[in-house]
Amino acid sequence: MSSPEGWGEPLYDRVLAGIAPGSSVLDVGCGPGVFAAFAQARGMTVHGVDLSRAALAQAERTAPGATFAIGDAHQLSGEYDVVALVQVLAHVTNPVKVLQEAGRVGGAVRATVWGREEESDIRLFGEALEPFLPPKDQRRTPAGPPPLTDPDRFRKVAGLAGLEVTALDEVRSPFAYPDEDSLVGPLLQSDLGRYAANRAGPAAVRTAVLDTFEPRRNGEGYRLENLFRVMEARAAG
Numbered sequence: 001m002s003s004p005e006g007w008g009e010p011l012y013d014r015v016l017a018g019i020a021p022g023s024s025v026l027d028v029g030c031g032p033g034v035f036a037a038f039a040q041a042r043g044m045t046v047h048g049v050d051l052s053r054a055a056l057a058q059a060e061r062t063a064p065g066a067t068f069a070i071g072d073a074h075q076l077s078g079e080y081d082v083v084a085l086v087q088v089l090a091h092v093t094n095p096v097k098v099l100q101e102a103g104r105v106g107g108a109v110r111a112t113v114w115g116r117e118e119e120s121d122i123r124l125f126g127e128a129l130e131p132f133l134p135p136k137d138q139r140r141t142p143a144g145p146p147p148l149t150d151p152d153r154f155r156k157v158a159g160l161a162g163l164e165v166t167a168l169d170e171v172r173s174p175f176a177y178p179d180e181d182s183l184v185g186p187l188l189q190s191d192l193g194r195y196a197a198n199r200a201g202p203a204a205v206r207t208a209v210l211d212t213f214e215p216r217r218n219g220e221g222y223r224l225e226n227l228f229r230v231m232e233a234r235a236a237g
């Protein structure tokens with residue numbers, strides 16, 4: 001699965017709602033810098049941190065006016081008007097600690113997560129590959145608390161981090177794929193896609209994916225409706 005270009009704009013727009021031009025933004029887990037470039041275009045001063053050198057190199061190309069550095073979300077430094085955690089919390093070891101750090105160094109915290117599985121069409125990629133994967137009882141399933149895609153859990157984790165949640169809003173962000181290849185190609189390059197193609201052959205996987213996505217066909221291409229949640233919070237007290 002890959003995210004098509006431009007998918008993040010409705011989400012980024014909500015993340016930055018009410019933030020004045022000139023504000024300083026710490027973009028934690030900045031990845032390839034697409035959000036950083038968006039924030040810069042809104043007149044904000046952006047510093048991005050990420051654990052991945054490769055992502056930072058890309059971010060420097062995407063948002064040349066921002067600054068970037070290797071950094072761990074669990075240990076932030078500096079002082080910012082806003083700390084943005086855009087699609088990062090699902091990837092860190094300790095989301096409570098990361099949100100705590102965000103509240104410590106940021107006047108405002110803005111954090112985004114995917115909606116629940118059933119709320120987003122992105123789950124269809126998993127459904128399409130399901131017949132090619134080992135039986136569910138033979139797969140490693142991560143133990144632990146419910147994921148942050150559950151809004152009650154998301155609020156609870158923010159509370160544990162000492163944050164006061166001032167908003168938790170839903171944002172719809174469609175993924176548009178212009179043609180079949182743009183839908184199937186990146187999936188076949190993913191770990192699960194390669195596994196499925198090794199077992200059943202790429203042609204069978206392609207057919208299964210296109211069949212699964214047929215209801216989402218939009219002309220030559222496909223349109224997926226996806227839901228995210230954006231939290232606005234600040235250190236309590």
Ligand SMILES: C[S@@+](CC[C@H](N)C(=O)[O-])C[C@H]1O[C@@H](n2cnc3c(N)ncnc32)[C@H](O)[C@@H]1O
Pocket residue numbers: 028029030031032033034035049050051052055071072073074085086087088091092093
């Ligand atoms: C799904 S990507 C999101 C990237 C970017 N925020 C965006 O929305 O395009 C998650 C990013 O978090 C980074 N990451 C994961 N754990 C991290 C940590 N502990 N500290 C900093 N970055 C981390 C990954 O390297 C990756 O770039």
